[in-house]
Ligand code: ADP
């Protein structure tokens with residue numbers, strides 16, 4: 001059985017990852033591929049519990065940056081064992097909404113833990129498993145954040161689910177996240193394809209399809 005491909009979507013909150021992942025998944029399925037959709041944090045029963053711990057705005061003692069980093073890698077270890085590895089072995093195309101680049105950008109950059117701590121943990125937890133292709137969506141910073149805040153307010157009023165812990169960070173935090181993503185793209189220009197600027201959902205989808213068809 002030929003090993004499947006591992007594609008990740010990265011970018012700030014509100015950059016359009018989830019929208020584009022769904023569009024690509026549906027197109028690949030129509031083309032006859034077996035596709036597994038995943039997200040981080042989450043994607044397993046343990047991961048979903050960790051996700052609520054990580055994303056809820058808590059009135060209790062704040063999660064420290066290192067505890068946050070450890071929880072994210074616990075989530076990833078479980079996701080690899082339960083979902084990603086088995087799916088890739090079975091020849092499926094795995095599409096994941098965020099992966100370790102998010103940790104490098106948010107915990108390494110945003111929380112200022114630095115990239116090398118993230119790389120060390122990635123080596124220990126993920127071994128040789130790295131995405132084959134990463135689509136990094138980088139519309140202007142303020143456009144992403146405005147979309148994410150609007151979406152979260154809508155979700156909260158519709159479902160009562162509160163996932164705004166990161167969006168509540170200040171602009172300087174997101175500027176560091178944005179800069180860390182740019183540094184990742186500059187360091188790994190083959191794996192990471194940057195899709196920047198403001199464009200419609202359809203235009204970005206067409207660009208992603210071009211890239212993916214060329215690579216897969
Ligand atoms: P993410 O998963 O990166 O947080 P989403 O896909 O959930 O982003 O998109 C956040 C919000 O922005 C959604 O309401 C979505 O419909 C909207 N959106 C996504 N892409 C675009 C785009 N290119 N232009 C305008 N709005 C968009």
Ligand code: TYD
Pocket residue numbers: 011012013014015017018040041055072097098099100102103104106107148166167
């Ligand atoms: P996600 O649900 O993808 O948020 P959004 O759809 O708004 O982009 O991710 C939730 C939050 O988790 C997001 O603010 C980024 C954060 N996060 C990290 O800080 N580090 C990580 O390693 C991951 C996977 C997510």
